[in-house]
Amino acid sequence: MRGRWIRTAAAGLLGLSVCLLSACGRQTAAVIIAGSTSVQPYAEVLAEDYALLRPDKLIDIQGGGSSAGITAVESGAADLGMSSRKLKESEQGLWSVEIAKDGLAVIVNPASPVGDLTLDQICGIYAADIQNWSELGGPDAKIHIITREEGSGTRSAFEELVMGDRRITNKAIVQDSNGAMRQLVADDPHSIGFISLGLVNVGERPVKAIRIDGVAPTRENVLDGSYSLFRSFLFVARSRPEGPALQFIEFIFSPGGRLLLSGEGLIAE
Amino acid sequence: MKKFKEKLSGRVFFALALSSISALALITVFIIVNGVPLIAEVGVGNFIFGMSWAPSRGEFGIFPMIVGSVAVTLGAAAIGVPVGICCSIFLAEFAPAPLRNLFRPAIQLLAGIPSVVYGFWGLLFLVPFIRNYLGGPGLSLLAGAVILGIMILPTVISISEVSILALPRQYKEGALALGMTHWQTIRSVILPSARSGIVAAVILGIGRAIGETMAVIMVLGNAVAMPASILDPVRTLTTNIGIEMGYASGPHQQALFATGIVLFVIIMILNASAQYITRKR
């Protein structure tokens, strides 16, 4: 009886070690990139083009969120991390580079008469102080507030830039991606949401980006500093990258790479 | 040689069974080990009955989601169970053969269709309908309940039908011989006799509803607040995991595992009661 258990345990260990060994023998892509899903679409577009240039250097891009990406870089699971938030105190030891700026657009349905809000009004809406569009010059309808989920880089950028120390109301609808948020605002005439400026014009149906304190969310206004809602997209590495990772970053900063990012709506000069 | 094969085969089967069971045990252990520390830190009461969920501020209360799960599931049951039982009676007692032959494969197909397809359908038709005609943002408890009500139909229908068909013919023949009408027979003989099977079907359907994730992420709205009406957006335990797992790390991730434990326990209770009820028969 006892021998049987031992033998079975041995067989189990063997199976486990095979798993582990095969994990070590994993065929690695040239560069593994993980992190913010806000940055991910742009990174994928870059990688798609880079594959035409250097078909031998495979680039793997994974989502997971800014924090997960940074953790992955720290643990060595990824070569580069994508972050849509600033590095925290504890992360200052990492190497990072801003690949582009992304404006944050507050969007409403094109049917909405509201086109101009102050930062305070937006904060008031998201804190549920203002609950009806009529208070903002719109129709008498409840405002359907849409936000991103806890942990999202876009959400933390929005909280930092707009909310200060106020809280986003827990009555807000939560969507877990820019695309889903955009889709919902395009559907619902009484909704308000926020997405990357670069994605405002990317869906099949239109949404309207709101002027904030009279300033339209455009690349020029972000660049000259008059539009205040923007964040930096960072690539992060454990130390100064070399080899294929460096080559990929060089590609991003080449004229071709810049053009690609601008073409996708980011602010990359 | 034969003796050797005999011994070997027994050992191999035993080893396979043992590894399957340890694999299944592994899941339970893993979820618990990863979730319990956070529950312990926050406190069971604060975790389960806490009203505020803001992991970035260290607030981990999942009560609104428990309420959300229960409300959506009850709604789904209110829609899916009566309709499902009617369908199973229809299939077992009334349906003409050609209709039955169309119905059964259709039900089976529906059980197999990816849940995201249901969610998509809800997003296309149900959500706009609710927004335009009933009010609110459309993404709502009601939308989730309707979608889940449809999704549990195959489970409820097939298990109830099997339990009706499993009844001895004599029950029905005896009742009809006593001069009961067909409907009286169904109501006073067939349904009571098949009761335990039908109850099990309902419980399993509820289990499916409470465990569904992707379809409801798309239509529920996922707000972490107590719903005041069926037109409000809500979040369930499963969608909490599904929507936040992608980004979570540290205590936030642990809190999602802890959510998994609560879900696990609810399902276990439901399932144990379903098994108890079927066994009692």
Next chain:
Amino acid sequence: MRINPRTTGKIAKVLIWAAALSVLVVLVAIILYILFKGMPFINWRFLTDIPRSMGRSGGIAPAIAGTAMVSLVAIVIAVPFGIGTAFYLAEYTRGNAVTRIIRFSAESLAAIPSIVYGLFGFLFFVIYLDLGWSVLSGGLTLAFMILPTVIRTSEEAILTVPNTYREVSFSLGGTKWQTIRKAVFPSAIQGIANGVILSLGRCVAETAAVILTAGSALRMASSLFSPTRTMAVHFYYLAREGISMDNAYATAALLILLIFLINVVANAFVNRTMAKGR
């Protein structure tokens, strides 16, 4: 006021017919609507091309390959373990306490939501075993997910094999292994195959568990260790983020056709069993 039993019977009958027909209509509507909207976009190019700009245009070949690879891994791993366990439960330890515990846990685990399997797979395979988001992680997670189902359906199939077959085989001098292999297995194989094929269907349809474990990479998976995106996940992104409705419908239609095919094959097994007069 008492209503005459004939009237209540009629009312009940009408209600039941109405419920059944409305269900049928809703179900057929869901299926036909998606097929109708999606079929025109399914063509050779859609099936064989890679997706362009996040799936806005182009095809879904990598998602098809990803679905096939992930499901295959799951089946290849879950089936031997599941069937072996079922034989152990049904043939070696029938009716004792250990069996009851195993059976109870298998049945309970079959009811655990797939998202919980996803959580487990993410932490165990992706992080702990460091397999990353990959075909292997996704496949292993799905293997865990379908294991209870495979065990249960196989055990049921084995238990429906008449006991006389076993007695005959033993009385003819068969050993336990010979009895299982020659008398029980051939009679149970169709029931087992039916369960396995339906589990395959679950793998194909699953979203929550694979999204957390196989990742969402659009690139064609080159090995078991590449991240991939299954059709169901691809559809989820297309539909939810409004990337391309046409491609979303087409992917959904393809999924429905695939599930339909799987059901037809599974039913063929059951019908063959019935035709044999068992």
Next chain:
Amino acid sequence: MTTETNVKIAIRDLSVYYDKKQAVHSLSLDIRAHEILSVIGPANSGITTLLRSLNRLFDLTPGSRTEGDILLDEKSIYGPDVSLTELRRRVGMVFDVPTPLPMSIFDNVAYGPRLKSKKARGSVAETVERSLRMAALWDETKDRLKMPAASLSGGQQQRLCIARVLALEPEVILLDRPCSGLDPISTAKIEDSLTLLKKQFTIVLAPHNVQQAVRVSSRTAFMLSGRLIEEGPSTEVFSDPKDRRTSDYITGRFG
């Protein structure tokens, strides 16, 4: 103990239990080589249990327990060095309902021989033909050996089961009410084959009625509630039973 040299099976003080219920009460009985012994008695007399003990098929029943001993050719079948598969091959069994396995006629008969090692099995096809001939089934089946066994009639299926046992080349054949579900013509055919087989085998038969015991068996044992009441040459037991319970049963007062 065995004064007569032709005792094939000696049952010594056998008691058999299912969990707590006792099915056979300290029963002793000699079965001689090349005889047909009928074991008669009403339902639930322990006859099936007794038969299943002779090839230890009863061991498979969960919760079963056996006391006493059974000697086959003067060696205990409960001995530590006894191979169960060997024992069951020497003591073949036919069940009360036809039990064809879900495979072809040929494969059914070949099932036993094929379980042996390659060297020991010889030509399977020859064994199958010989066995089917002995069971008087060859002429009816020789043209459709590949057909499923289930396509045969009930009587043919039962003869197939007999052929399947014969293919093992056993020494003893146990038949547990082999004709219970069959029509008189099939029954007659099976009884004919039994009489022929007597020359080569020792046969223990649980007949499905008293008349069958009279027709085919040389000796008869009468069991009631797990106890052996009486045994002797069939002619004696039926014409001049020593025990009142035996005569009551034979004359149809109960059973």
